[in-house]
Amino acid sequence: MTKFIVRLIFIKCLKAQPICNDEHKNARYNFCLRLADNNLILAQRLAEWCSKGPILEEDLAITNMSLDLFGQAESFYDYAAAVIESNSSADELAFLRSEREYLNTLMVEQPNGDFAFTMMKQMLFSAYTKLLYESLSKSVDRTLAGLSAKALKEAKYHLRHSSEWVIRLGNGTNESKERVQFALNELWLFVDDMFAMDENDEALITIGVIENTKDIKPKWLMFIKQILEEANLQITSNTNSISGGIKGIHTEHLGHLLCEMQYLQRAYPGAKW
Amino acid sequence: MVKEVSDITVQKVWDVLNQIPDPDIPVISIVELGIVRNVAVKDNNVEVIITPSYSGCPAMHVFKEDIITTLTNIGAKKVEISITHSLAWTTDWLSNNVKEKLKNYGIAPPEQNSETEVLFSNKKITCPFCSGTYTKRTSQFGSTPCKALWYCNNCQQPFEYFKCY
Ligand SMILES: [Zn+2]
Numbered sequence: 001m002t003k004f005i006v007r008l009i010f011i012k013c014l015k016a017q018p019i020c021n022d023e024h025k026n027a028r029y030n031f032c033l034r035l036a037d038n039n040l041i042l043a044q045r046l047a048e049w050c051s052k053g054p055i056l057e058e059d060l061a062i063t064n065m066s067l068d069l070f071g072q073a074e075s076f077y078d079y080a081a082a083v084i085e086s087n088s089s090a091d092e093l094a095f096l097r098s099e100r101e102y103l104n105t106l107m108v109e110q111p112n113g114d115f116a117f118t119m120m121k122q123m124l125f126s127a128y129t130k131l132l133y134e135s136l137s138k139s140v141d142r143t144l145a146g147l148s149a150k151a152l153k154e155a156k157y158h159l160r161h162s163s164e165w166v167i168r169l170g171n172g173t174n175e176s177k178e179r180v181q182f183a184l185n186e187l188w189l190f191v192d193d194m195f196a197m198d199e200n201d202e203a204l205i206t207i208g209v210i211e212n213t214k215d216i217k218p219k220w221l222m223f224i225k226q227i228l229e230e231a232n233l234q235i236t237s238n239t240n241s242i243s244g245g246i247k248g249i250h251t252e253h254l255g256h257l258l259c260e261m262q263y264l265q266r267a268y269p270g271a272k273w
Numbered sequence: 274m275v276k277e278v279s280d281i282t283v284q285k286v287w288d289v290l291n292q293i294p295d296p297d298i299p300v301i302s303i304v305e306l307g308i309v310r311n312v313a314v315k316d317n318n319v320e321v322i323i324t325p326s327y328s329g330c331p332a333m334h335v336f337k338e339d340i341i342t343t344l345t346n347i348g349a350k351k352v353e354i355s356i357t358h359s360l361a362w363t364t365d366w367l368s369n370n371v372k373e374k375l376k377n378y379g380i381a382p383p384e385q386n387s388e389t390e391v392l393f394s395n396k397k398i399t400c401p402f403c404s405g406t407y408t409k410r411t412s413q414f415g416s417t418p419c420k421a422l423w424y425c426n427n428c429q430q431p432f433e434y435f436k437c438y
Contacts, residue, residue: 059411064414071329075358146358153361153438154328161413164392208422 024207027200028141030103031210033093034246035105036076039117039202040094040153041254042125043069044261045112054115061161065122068154075147082143095265099255100248107190109254111246113183116169116176120183122162128194128216130155135211144209163227170231177232184228185236193243195220281349286312286319291341298334299418300378303336307366310357318351319344324362327418364438367408376401381423381434390437398434400425410434 046066053059077090107125112118133155136148169180195217204210228235244250264271290312291304303323311322321340325333337354344352362414364383367375372382381401390396397406405427412422413436420433 057414060416060422061412061414067329067418068327068333071325071327074326075325134338136338142359146361150325150328150361157413157436159375160390160392167392184295 016207024203024209025084026211027203028144029080030200031204032076032080032083032144034103035094036073036080036090037074037102038108038125038129039069040073041102041104041257043067043073044257045108045110046118046122048112049118058115062118063157065154065161068158072147072151072154075150079143085102091265095262099250099258102250102254102255102258103197103246103248104250105190105245106193106242107187109250109257110187110190111253112174114179115165115184116179117183117186119162119165119169120180121187122158123166123227124191124224125153125194126162127157127220127227130159131216131219132213133222134214139210140208154269166227166233167231170233172227180231181233185234185238188236188238189241191246192241196243198244198246278305281314281317281319281344281347283314284343285347286314286321289347290321290340291334293339293343296332296339297419298375298378298380300374301371303339305368305371305374307362308336316350318353319349320353322355322357324357324360326362330418331369332417362415365433366437375435379432380420381411381432382438383435385437398423400427400430401432402430403428408432 022186043066046062046069049062049066051059053062074090077088077093079091081088081093107121110121112121130152133152137145137152139145139148166180169176171177192258195213197213201210201213205212210273225235242251281411285330287304287309290309291302292301295301295303295306306326307324308323309321310324313320313322321344323336323340339353341352367383375382379401380400381398384396384398394410397408398410399406400408400423403425407426409424409426411424412433415422415433419435420438421436422431423434424431
């Protein structure tokens with residue numbers, strides 16, 4: 001029996017490694033929550049496409065990506081709760097927090113717009129997560145590394161799919177080019193917010209859990225420029241940017257999204273399938 | 274009458290788990306799929322360590338229920354399922370035998386690995402029906418997270434491809 005118990009304890013430890021003090025625990029909690037929130041909110045947006053895709057294959061593609069992101073969100077929520085030894089379930093974190101408690105980046109909460117807008121958003125965001133997960137998969141936090149290695153495989157598919165569409169639309173008709181260029185101009189406003197850092201990141205960098213997110217941006221920009229060149233699209237000269245996602249300060253769209261997503265749990269607390 | 278319950282062994286657990294079909298692709302078992310990573314048994318208490326295939330794969334919930342039911346049926350007192358993420362599931366774990374089963378079932382098995390894929394790849398997947406290679410991808414995403422949609426120009430049949438992961 002002892003061997004069995006030892007084994008169980010060993011597995012429990014893998015779930016939440018006690019490698020750091022309380023301050024670091026909170027930092028890791030917030031960091032995982034941010035990853036989860038990004039995935040959840042984008043997943044919810046993509047799910048809005050269900051049955052509205054321009055063609056059947058794209059309807060399947062978009063909802064499959066949504067499913068991947070919901071799954072990633074669930075894993076990161078579970079891990080966030082395990083880090084601070086909280087009993088909160090992924091469901092509670094998703095459905096019972098208010099707008100100001102959400103830490104997602106502003107890009108993912110933006111409405112879908114047309115197909116070009118959704119694909120541009122997906123490309124800009126997946127290029128970021130691909131690089132982020134590549135970096136996190138080397139983290140000293142083995143659970144975070146494992147979750148990221150898995151998410152990375154999925155992010156690569158999402159990135160390939162959306163990059164191809166951006167290139168196709170940019171080289172398509174005048175109409176498609178105009179629309180995808182419009183999407184780029186609009187979404188560029190939210191690029192800086194994706195790379196925002198706070199004291200949680202600083203704390204995690206010092207103990208080697210994450211790399212400096214600042215290092216990701218030049219790589220991201222290089223990749224994006226390459227795709228945009230192939231797509232014959234221009235980065236807007238408008239250098240305005242807005243940020244605040246990391247502090248829970250959002251655009252008006254998040255509240256509306258949560259309103260719909262959380263309706264059932266808010267109206268019927270504790271409702272189960 | 275008291276039913277004789279023999280002790281559960283690790284081997285027996287693996288054997289019965291190997292009988293549980295993947296709910297989406299019933300010709301292969303969850304063991305063959307590589308979902309079951311480890312098994313521990315003590316005094317008829319069983320612990321099964323599994324890893325998810327795709328993050329959002331709805332079949333995971335079915336796997337868990339099937340594992341509990343199956344092991345309870347052979348007399349397990351307690352069944353605990355733990356999830357590991359420390360080695361991400363990969364299609365590289367599928368054996369040649371399993372790939373053959375997929376092919377015979379009409380699903381093209383994974384070829385090479387996804388790292389090598391480029392934008393607008395003109396990679397050809399072999400048709401599971403006629404073994405022709407004059408094929409094209411219809412969509413990177415299909416009826417389940419693990420499959421893509423393809424079309425064979427040789428036999429003019431759409432087919433599914435179990436994509437690299
Ligand atoms: Zn064929």
